[in-house]
Amino acid sequence: MPEQPRIIDCHTHLMWYPDHLSEQYAEEALAAKLVKLKRSGGLAYSANLDKHVYDAKPDDHWRVSRDVHKVVVFGLQAKASGMWVPNEVIAEYAAAHPEKIEGWASVDPTQPDCREQLDHCVKTLKLKGLKLGPVYQHFDPQDRSHWPLFRKCQQYGLPIMWHQGTTFPTAARLKWGLPLQLEDVAMDFPDLKMIIAHLGHPWETDVMVLIRKCPNVYTDISAVHYRPWRYWQALVTAMEYGVEHKILPGSDFPSGTMDNIVSGLRNVNRVVEGTALPKIPAEVQDMILYENWKAFFPQWA
Ligand SMILES: [Zn+2]
Numbered sequence: 001m002p003e004q005p006r007i008i009d010c011h012t013h014l015m016w017y018p019d020h021l022s023e024q025y026a027e028e029a030l031a032a033k034l035v036k037l038k039r040s041g042g043l044a045y046s047a048n049l050d051k052h053v054y055d056a057k058p059d060d061h062w063r064v065s066r067d068v069h070k071v072v073v074f075g076l077q078a079k080a081s082g083m084w085v086p087n088e089v090i091a092e093y094a095a096a097h098p099e100k101i102e103g104w105a106s107v108d109p110t111q112p113d114c115r116e117q118l119d120h121c122v123k124t125l126k127l128k129g130l131k132l133g134p135v136y137q138h139f140d141p142q143d144r145s146h147w148p149l150f151r152k153c154q155q156y157g158l159p160i161m162w163h164q165g166t167t168f169p170t171a172a173r174l175k176w177g178l179p180l181q182l183e184d185v186a187m188d189f190p191d192l193k194m195i196i197a198h199l200g201h202p203w204e205t206d207v208m209v210l211i212r213k214c215p216n217v218y219t220d221i222s223a224v225h226y227r228p229w230r231y232w233q234a235l236v237t238a239m240e241y242g243v244e245h246k247i248l249p250g251s252d253f254p255s256g257t258m259d260n261i262v263s264g265l266r267n268v269n270r271v272v273e274g275t276a277l278p279k280i281p282a283e284v285q286d287m288i289l290y291e292n293w294k295a296f297f298p299q300w301a
Helices: 023-039 043-048 058-064 087-096 114-123 144-156 179-188 204-213 228-240 258-266 282-291
Strands: 008-013 070-074 101-103 130-132 160-162 194-196 217-220
Touching (some): 058 087, 070 087, 087 114, 114 144, 144 179, 179 194, 179 204, 194 204, 204 217, 204 228, 258 282
Parallel strands (some): 008 070, 130 160, 160 194, 194 217
16 A cells, blocks of 8 residues: 655644633634634534634644644734733643644744743743734734844744734734735845745735745645635636745644645635636645645655
């Protein structure tokens, strides 16, 4: 039997209500989830939904990671949006499963001690990357006052996962969510490896042109299959700009699982079935799931 191709998950969360999420955040997350379910015809399931809808505890995370080769996990620290997952939670879980789980830090750049926190995360907690979300954290990624933080990441060799795209909480500041706002960071820190989450939705085209010109900037397909029309267009755009090799597999667990992500990608052409519109070939789907990650995470190949 040929060996099963290996898949990784570059984007997962640990968090739970009420320890890490404010009342308002949890309420709005529930409302957003209900909209998603209504659209997909899965409303019956809503009977069990409450503000714990996005709870992701270590046991849940471990269960869905069973068939995945390696998994990146992080929390998010965003004071302005009511999210605060201690980095210790991530470190403890990652340390319990070093063969599979890689923990990344999150620090809030609006907090004056964010660089000391990052030092602590690297030196003491042994975390291996950084998650940032300017829309949640209310900072301008083009503001040079954050350059020392990015310089530290480059020096430590820490990749950054950016939530650079839209989101649902009323507290978010979408003006800091535009993917092109990462161009200056990428140009001033050419050795810094970065991933733009969720194909930068709904600015997927901006992501494709940015990753074409920035060698160390990649993107992930987490949480985009719920919007099949955008997803298909984004992948056609990626192929037209020749960047399909820079798209990584991620689930955004608990919002999705790797099983959802694989079936979402395998069904990406359904929305244009029976038309003459271009299709995303199976070989490109295979690359996204099983090959591209080896360039970003060579240590796992
Ligand atoms: Zn996420």
